[in-house]
Amino acid sequence: MPEAVETMDGWYCLHDLRTIDWTSWKLATSDERQAAIHEFQQLLEKWEQVEQNRNGSHALYTIVGQKADFLLMLLRPTLEELNQIETEFNKSKLAEFTKPAYSYVSVVELSKYRPSKDGEDPEQKPETQARLKPTLPKWQYICFYPMDKRRQGDDNWYMLPFEDRGKLMYEHSKTGRKYAGKIRQIITGSMGLDDWEWGVTLFAHDSLEIKKLVYEMRFDEVSARYGEFGAFYVGSILTPEQVPSFLQI
Numbered sequence: 001m002p003e004a005v006e007t008m009d010g011w012y013c014l015h016d017l018r019t020i021d022w023t024s025w026k027l028a029t030s031d032e033r034q035a036a037i038h039e040f041q042q043l044l045e046k047w048e049q050v051e052q053n054r055n056g057s058h059a060l061y062t063i064v065g066q067k068a069d070f071l072l073m074l075l076r077p078t079l080e081e082l083n084q085i086e087t088e089f090n091k092s093k094l095a096e097f098t099k100p101a102y103s104y105v106s107v108v109e110l111s112k113y114r115p116s117k118d119g120e121d122p123e124q125k126p127e128t129q130a131r132l133k134p135t136l137p138k139w140q141y142i143c144f145y146p147m148d149k150r151r152q153g154d155d156n157w158y159m160l161p162f163e164d165r166g167k168l169m170y171e172h173s174k175t176g177r178k179y180a181g182k183i184r185q186i187i188t189g190s191m192g193l194d195d196w197e198w199g200v201t202l203f204a205h206d207s208l209e210i211k212k213l214v215y216e217m218r219f220d221e222v223s224a225r226y227g228e229f230g231a232f233y234v235g236s237i238l239t240p241e242q243v244p245s246f247l248q249i
C-alpha cells in the first residue's frame with residue numbers, strides 16, 4: 001500500500017467570500033453606512049493588533065467578477081478563533097449588507113516529501129515555523145482556488161508509490177521556484193475540513209504572473225495528470241484606508 005506523506009500543519013485558515021447587497025446598502029441612511037464602515041475598520045484594527053502580536057494574520061481583497069465582491073482570508077491558531085471572528089463579523093452592521101458567496105476551511109500545510117539534509121526534524125526549524133504560521137503578504141493581487149489530486153482509473157495519485165509522488169512534487173517545486181519574488185504561495189490542506197483537498201492562495205505584484213505560473217504548471221505532470229481544480233477567485237488588495245472609498249456610493 002502506498003505510504004501517506006507526513007504533513008506539518010500550522011495555523012487554521014478561513015477564506016470568507018462575500019457579495020455586497022448594493023441595493024440595500026444604497027437604501028441605508030448615510031449615518032448607518034458611516035457607522036457600518038467605522039465598525040468594520042475597528043474590526044480590521046483589532047485583527048491588525050493580532051497580526052502585530054504574531055497570533056494570526058489576515059488579508060482583505062476585492063474580487064473581480066460576479067463570484068464575490070470581497071475576500072477575507074484569516075489565519076488563526078485554532079478553528080474556534082476562526083469561528084469567533086466569523087461570528088463577530090456576522091453580527092456587525094456591514095454584514096447585514098453582505099451575502100455569503102463562498103467559504104473555505106483549511107490549515108496551512110507543508111509536506112515532508114524530501115528528507116531533511118541535516119537529520120533534524122524540519123518542523124522544529126524556525127524557518128518552517130515561519131512558513132506554517134505566516135504573516136500574509138499584502139501584495140497587490142490575490143488568486144485563490146481549491147484543488148484535488150485525481151483518483152481516476154490509472155491516474156490515481158493515492159495509488160502512486162511515495163518516491164514517484166516525491167519526484168513529481170520536486171518537478172512541481174522547480175517550476176514554482178522560477179517565480180521566486182514574483183509569486184508567494186500559501187498551500188492549505190483541507191482533507192476532512194472542506195470539500196476539496198487543498199486550497200491554493202497565490203499573492204502577486206503583477207496579475208499576469210499568476211496566469212503565467214498557473215499555465216506553466218499545467219504542463220507539470222503532477223498538475224497535467226493529477227490536478228483537478230475548483231473555482232478561481234482573483235482580486236486586488238483592499239487596504240483599511242481604501243475601505244471607505246470602496247463602499248462609497
Ligand code: VOV
Binds near residue numbers: 005169180187202227
Ligand atoms: C511560487 C510557486 C510555488 C512553489 C515554489 C511551490 C513549491 C511547492 C513545494 C516545494 C511543495 C512540497 C513541499 C511543501 O511545501 O509542502 C508544494 C506542495 C504543493 N503545492 Fe506547490 N508550489 C508553488 C505553487 C503552487 C501552485 C500554483 C499550486 C496549484 C497547482 C496548479 O497546477 O495550479 C500548488 C499546489 C501544491 C499542492 C496542492 C501541494 C501539496 C501537494 C501534496 O501532495 O502534498 N503549488 N509546492
